[in-house]
Amino acid sequence: MTDLITLRGVQKYYGDYHALRDINLTIREGEFFSLLGPSGCGKTTLLRVIAGFEGVSGGTVMISGRDMSDVPPNKRPTNMVFQSYAIFPHLTVGQNVAFGLRTRRDIAKSQHAALVKEALHLVGLDGYENRASHAMSGGQRQRVALARALILKPKVLLLDEPLSALDKKMREHMQVELIRLQRHIGITFILVTHDQEEALVMSDRIAVMFAGEIGQLDDPETLYRRPNSRRVAEFIGKMNFLPAQVTGIDGAVTLDIAGFGVTQVPHVQVPEGAVIGPAAVGIRPETLAILFEGETASRHETTATVDEVVYYGDMTYYDVRVKDVPEPLTIAMKNLIGRPVLEVGAQTRIGWDERAIVVF
Numbered sequence: 497m498t499d500l501i502t503l504r505g506v507q508k509y510y511g512d513y514h515a516l517r518d519i520n521l522t523i524r525e526g527e528f529f530s531l532l533g534p535s536g537c538g539k540t541t542l543l544r545v546i547a548g549f550e551g552v553s554g555g556t557v558m559i560s561g562r563d564m565s566d567v568p569p570n571k572r573p574t575n576m577v578f579q580s581y582a583i584f585p586h587l588t589v590g591q592n593v594a595f596g597l598r599t600r601r602d603i604a605k606s607q608h609a610a611l612v613k614e615a616l617h618l619v620g621l622d623g624y625e626n627r628a629s630h631a632m633s634g635g636q637r638q639r640v641a642l643a644r645a646l647i648l649k650p651k652v653l654l655l656d657e658p659l660s661a662l663d664k665k666m667r668e669h670m671q672v673e674l675i676r677l678q679r680h681i682g683i684t685f686i687l688v689t690h691d692q693e694e695a696l697v698m699s700d701r702i703a704v705m706f707a708g709e710i711g712q713l714d715d716p717e718t719l720y721r722r723p724n725s726r727r728v729a730e731f732i733g734k735m736n737f738l739p740a741q742v743t744g745i746d747g748a749v750t751l752d753i754a755g756f757g758v759t760q761v762p763h764v765q766v767p768e769g770a771v772i773g774p775a776a777v778g779i780r781p782e783t784l785a786i787l788f789e790g791e792t793a794s795r796h797e798t799t800a801t802v803d804e805v806v807y808y809g810d811m812t813y814y815d816v817r818v819k820d821v822p823e824p825l826t827i828a829m830k831n832l833i834g835r836p837v838l839e840v841g842a843q844t845r846i847g848w849d850e851r852a853i854v855v856f
């Protein structure tokens with residue numbers, strides 16, 4: 497994939513407030529890219545900097561190899577879909593979509609109807625031109641907003657929390673639709689979201705932001721399996737943390753983990769520059785297992801006491817206490833046929849696998 501957007505040393509101040517701190521990243525052509533992070537970390541600011549609605553306080557934004565410093569938003573090959581959609585209720589669907597063309601004097605009025613039809617087709621609203629906008633559902637409004645942004649055939653579509661106003665079912669439905677749409681038209685999508693699941697489901701790559709900085713930029717699987725810091729690990733999914741000691745780093749890394757004992761892991765599971773001494777290890781709940789009667793661990797096992805049970809129908813989440821581990825560990829178990837749900841206070845064996853460990 498070719499590079500499309502390059503940010504170098506981007507800084508943004510609002511007065512004294514440092515909202516973006518030295519952002520460096522490259523977004524590729526045709527990529528579904530997400531900016532993920534907690535409220536106030538600067539995701540929207542970064543999106544608006546790319547769109548040109550905000551100037552930078554330092555650094556450069558390049559799109560297709562061109563410095564965007566002096567290029568206003570309407571001259572950039574980007575278009576934005578806002579959280580609020582900004583649909584005009586007194587206009588028809590067709591008029592709303594055609595509104596996207598208002599700044600383009602070079603496109604003849606006679607072409608508008610055909611372009612509107614094409615844009616509505618892209619978002620699955622064929623034949624909706626003359627419908628009243630105010631009578632559309634949340635999901636339909638979202639499509640109208642998408643059509644209005646797509647009518648200008650931007651190279652990049654910028655989406656600021658586009659699904660946050662929808663209920664859970666509709667949001668999941670639109671996630672799949674957005675992925676399909678992006679694959680179909682092949683342009684770059686940049687999505688701002690604070691919803692880690694949404695980012696994991698939709699993105700080719702994700703930049704996780706904290707306090708104006710990028711904590712990690714990777715594909716979803718790498719982010720989930722190999723978070724580079726505790727804060728990334730905590731923000732994406734659930735992670736158990738256990739105190740440990742690094743006791744050897746020649747060849748494999750030797751760890752002595754509280755409650756679990758001594759094990760060895762390859763260097764890829766350990767941060768660069770790790771030294772002998774105290775560390776923390778992270779283990780995802782679904783990589784631990786309750787061992788039911790007759791089951792044996794494929795790698796290692798230890799004993800535990802059930803502290804809390806949360807039944808979800810398809811899954812049960814157990815909090816268990818392991819001797820010498822300060823905090824209870826969460827274990828996610830599929831409720832397979834014939835598997836009992838354990839009760840609080842039950843003694844059990846749990847299985848763990850050193851390949852699922854991340855060292856911090």
Ligand code: ATP
Pocket residue numbers: 510513515533534535536537538539540541542690
């Ligand atoms: P959210 O998910 O809550 O929208 P965000 O990650 O998108 O959060 P931004 O909207 O980019 O965050 O804001 C980052 C920080 O910059 C916040 O602390 C915000 O209060 C501040 N900020 C944003 N816009 C302005 C502005 N125009 N003037 C002053 N401060 C601003």
